[in-house]
Amino acid sequence: MSKKTPGVxxxxxxxxxxxxVTHNKNTAEMPIxxxxxxxxxxxxxxxxxxxxxxxxVKVGDTVAVGQKIGDSDKFICAPIHSSxxxxxxxxxxxxxxxxxxxxxxxxxxxxxxxxxEGIKPPVVTNKAELCAAVRESGLVGLGGAGFPTHVxxxxxxxxxxxxxxxxxxxxxxxxxxxxxxxxxxxxxxLKGVEILxxxxxxxxxxxAIEDNKPKVFKIMKEIADRDNDKDDAIKLxxxxxxxxxxxxxxxxxxxxxxxVPPGKLPSDVGCVVMNVTSTAFIARYxxxxxxxxxxxxxxxxxxxxxPKNIRVPIGTNIxxxxxxxxxxxxxxxxxxxxxxxxxxxxxxxxxxxxxxNNAILAFEERKDLxxxxxxxxxxxxxxxxxxxxxxxxxxxxxxxxxDAQKLKSINVNTCMECGSCAxxxxxxxxxxxxxxxxxxxxxxxxxx
Amino acid sequence: xxxxxxxxxSPHVRSNETTTGIMxxxxxxxxxxxxxxxxxxxxxxxxxxxxxxxxxxxxxxxCRKVMKRDNTLGDLSAVVTGIILAFNxxxxxPLWMAAIGGIIAIVVVKQMFGGIGQNFVNPAMTxxxxxxxxxxxxxxxxxxxxxxxxxxxxxxxxxPMATLAGAQGGNIAAVSDSLPSIAEMLLGRHGGSMGEVCSxxxxxxxxxxxxxxxxxxxxxxxxxxxxxxxxxxxGGGNIEFVIYQLLGGGLMLGAFFMATDYATSPIxxxxxxxxxxxxGLITSxxxxxxxxxxxxxxxxxxxxxxxxxxxxxxxxxxFGFVKEKKQKKEVEx
Numbered sequence: 001m002s003k004k005t006p007g008v009x010x011x012x013x014x015x016x017x018x019x020x021v022t023h024n025k026n027t028a029e030m031p032i033x034x035x036x037x038x039x040x041x042x043x044x045x046x047x048x049x050x051x052x053x054x055x056x057v058k059v060g061d062t063v064a065v066g067q068k069i070g071d072s073d074k075f076i077c078a079p080i081h082s083s084x085x086x087x088x089x090x091x092x093x094x095x096x097x098x099x100x101x102x103x104x105x106x107x108x109x110x111x112x113x114x115x116x117e118g119i120k121p122p123v124v125t126n127k128a129e130l131c132a133a134v135r136e137s138g139l140v141g142l143g144g145a146g147f148p149t150h151v152x153x154x155x156x157x158x159x160x161x162x163x164x165x166x167x168x169x170x171x172x173x174x175x176x177x178x179x180x181x182x183x184x185x186x187x188x189x190l191k192g193v194e195i196l197x198x199x200x201x202x203x204x205x206x207x208a209i210e211d212n213k214p215k216v217f218k219i220m221k222e223i224a225d226r227d228n229d230k231d232d233a234i235k236l237x238x239x240x241x242x243x244x245x246x247x248x249x250x251x252x253x254x255x256x257x258x259x260v261p262p263g264k265l266p267s268d269v270g271c272v273v274m275n276v277t278s279t280a281f282i283a284r285y286x287x288x289x290x291x292x293x294x295x296x297x298x299x300x301x302x303x304x305x306x307p308k309n310i311r312v313p314i315g316t317n318i319x320x321x322x323x324x325x326x327x328x329x330x331x332x333x334x335x336x337x338x339x340x341x342x343x344x345x346x347x348x349x350x351x352x353x354x355x356x357n358n359a360i361l362a363f364e365e366r367k368d369l370x371x372x373x374x375x376x377x378x379x380x381x382x383x384x385x386x387x388x389x390x391x392x393x394x395x396x397x398x399x400x401x402x403d404a405q406k407l408k409s410i411n412v413n414t415c416m417e418c419g420s421c422a423x424x425x426x427x428x429x430x431x432x433x434x435x436x437x438x439x440x441x442x443x444x445x446x447x448x
Numbered sequence: 449x450x451x452x453x454x455x456x457x458s459p460h461v462r463s464n465e466t467t468t469g470i471m472x473x474x475x476x477x478x479x480x481x482x483x484x485x486x487x488x489x490x491x492x493x494x495x496x497x498x499x500x501x502x503x504x505x506x507x508x509x510x511c512r513k514v515m516k517r518d519n520t521l522g523d524l525s526a527v528v529t530g531i532i533l534a535f536n537x538x539x540x541x542p543l544w545m546a547a548i549g550g551i552i553a554i555v556v557v558k559q560m561f562g563g564i565g566q567n568f569v570n571p572a573m574t575x576x577x578x579x580x581x582x583x584x585x586x587x588x589x590x591x592x593x594x595x596x597x598x599x600x601x602x603x604x605x606x607x608p609m610a611t612l613a614g615a616q617g618g619n620i621a622a623v624s625d626s627l628p629s630i631a632e633m634l635l636g637r638h639g640g641s642m643g644e645v646c647s648x649x650x651x652x653x654x655x656x657x658x659x660x661x662x663x664x665x666x667x668x669x670x671x672x673x674x675x676x677x678x679x680x681x682x683g684g685g686n687i688e689f690v691i692y693q694l695l696g697g698g699l700m701l702g703a704f705f706m707a708t709d710y711a712t713s714p715i716x717x718x719x720x721x722x723x724x725x726x727x728g729l730i731t732s733x734x735x736x737x738x739x740x741x742x743x744x745x746x747x748x749x750x751x752x753x754x755x756x757x758x759x760x761x762x763x764x765x766x767f768g769f770v771k772e773k774k775q776k777k778e779v780e781x
Binding site: 015016019021022173249259260261262264332333334335336340341342343344345346347348361363371372374375376377378379380381383387388389390391393394410411414417419422423424425426427428430432433436 | 452453454455456457458459460461462463465466467469470520523525563564565566710711715716763764765766767768769770
């Protein structure tokens with residue numbers, strides 16, 4: 001481990017594979033703007049990994065910002081709160097951007113953005129209280145996965161956890177919301193880190209930043225130094241910017257040199273990885289008690305007239321957001337929810353923004369969006385770039401013949417679908433699609 | 449409002465590397481050696497190359513048509529096969545034989561097994577061996593470079609490999625009169641296949657491919673390295689003998705351009721090492737103990753056949769994989 005600056009670490013161990021993607025962080029210097037209150041919001045009852053919520057309001061109810069409108073008694077679930085004040089106009093099926101239909105609550109705005117009177121800062125002194133408070137806040141991983149944060153923080157007693165890693169890598173191209181959060185809200189991030197460290201008892205905290213964000217690094221360093229962290233437990237780490245550096249397992253490897261085995265979680269090797277924006281949210285929530293009702297997103301891409309970083313109420317219609325960004329300057333051919341490497345191509349603009357969405361990208365037709373599909377030439381690039389040491393070309397072959405046994409034997413389920421293989425493939429093969437099919441084949445096989 | 453949005457699986461951006469681009473790089477890397485062979489063997493070298501390339505391209509076109517599959521000429525792999533095949537032929541070979549070689553490479557070896565990426569042996573190499581077996585005299589009609597390959601009475605000569613085969617136990621001095629100098633070996637002023645003579649041009653091309661990351665250094669390094677080590681011991685520590693062995697015959701062409709063929713070499717790193725060492729060993733054994741003076745083509749073909757097995761045995765373990773035994777130990781601890 002070489003130390004360039006005191007208190008600043010460089011990666012302990014570099015992950016294998018990965019690809020060099022063009023960063024395209026066009027919106028990096030654009031401060032987060034607040035979008036005007038939309039006419040109506042649609043709040044799906046499933047904006048997280050886990051059990052869906054059940055609506056707790058009915059048509060005609062008056063709701064205020066931060067009022068809980070959906071909850072469940074299941075543990076792996078995050079409650080849903082109203083993001084605007086107004087009247088519930090519909091409770092029923094809504095279609096998400098990915099085409100899945102779930103229960104949802106539609107709220108018509110009264111334009112006042114009245115805060116729910118029941119909101120008060122929670123009192124948190126121990127782990128149980130922290131987890132309960134975080135659950136009440138409705139927080140899910142804001143980096144894109146949407147896993148309920150209280151589940152992550154509720155570490156079983158038998159697991160020996162020593163390291164908290166704050167993920168500020170943001171390795172997906174285009175997206176700059178975490179970057180803006182670091183610049184605009186660095187104080188809150190540090191506060192969040194302190195809270196998590198003191199309550200959950202981490203021995204060390206590593207704030208990991210990719211080396212293409214020197215500005216963030218400088219700001220974080222200044223604040224971290226000023227806070228005069230006595231036991232020097234909070235450290236900054238620069239990582240080389242190479243996709244998918246921000247993936248949880250890669251992060252744990254770079255920060256600690258530990259490898260998370262297939263099917264295990266970072267907590268199995270003593271780590272918890274938190275997104276920066278989620279960390280800052282925890283600090284804010286403990287101060288104000290205002291649950292997760294809005295989030296920042298990057299709106300960018302060659303078809304967007306005025307790319308922006310904006311803060312929108314959750315449940316805002318995508319079309320409203322695009323209109324706020326000047327609409328389309330040319331006919332879009334592909335609209336993506338999230339980043340271009342792992343994001344979801346959506347089929348229309350009539351869908352709500354959910355908690356875990358961090359970007360909307362709209363592209364004109366471009367060469368790199370559609371590469372001609374040719375036969376596999378066995379060049380092995382997919383094998384070289386796979387951060388999980390898998391063999392994507394073999395997965396494709398077995399996936400096409402639906403051989404569940406073979407697929408299991410080559411560990412398809414270890415794949416995190418980062419897309420490096422398909423990115424690197426000179427023959428333009430849709431490898432991630434085959435990998436998803438492969439996982440489906442295995443699910444069907446084990447369901448028999 | 450957008451009417452037709454493309455919905456596809458992620459990732460939505462792709463690298464700008466394409467199959468065609470890779471093949472173009474290989475063609476570029478072969479140009480220096482082609483130029484040198486034109487200098488040594490005259491225009492006939494170029495005509496021979498044109499014939500094999502045309503034969504390969506035409507075969508591929510007709511084959512895909514007959515098989516009712518889409519046209520794959522655009523990937524340029526047939527052109528690469530054509531050039532490499534020409535490099536493996538003596539400059540004097542009758543043109544119709546060269547054309548047959550192209551047909552064998554594309555129709556029998558490549559397309560009948562499913563086209564690009566599916567052939568289990570190297571097309572150009574197999575075509576060369578079939579030609580060698582079918583037309584042994586014409587395929588061994590080596591002219592000394594610098595003499596006009598068009599003329600019927602071009603000066604023919606034994607290749608350095610044939611001469612070296614006479615040097616028992618690395619005793620170069622015994623045959624030194626009939627051997628070209630090391631400088632001549634490097635530049636290519638000696639008998640041999642059209643494209644294999646100029647080692648320096650091939651090495652330059654090979655380094656270009658390494659630089660462009662078209663090939664990984666593993667195969668050339670271990671292939672050439674194994675031959676060097678073997679020859680060092682076989683020649684009783686005679687470094688000169690080792691140098692002649694490395695620069696003579698088709699080793700440079702084979703190690704940089706043919707053993708590295710994607711379709712017929714393992715995709716795993718460990719597999720590549722095993723494959724390359726195997727190639728080196730077989731080449732050396734044939735050169736020293738076999739009745740043939742040269743063994744690069746046979747070694748590559750033989751190792752090609754083993755590739756699926758090598759690959760199966762060397763598949764990497766997934767990230768963070770722990771062996772069951774170790775896991776149990778950890779649990780106990």
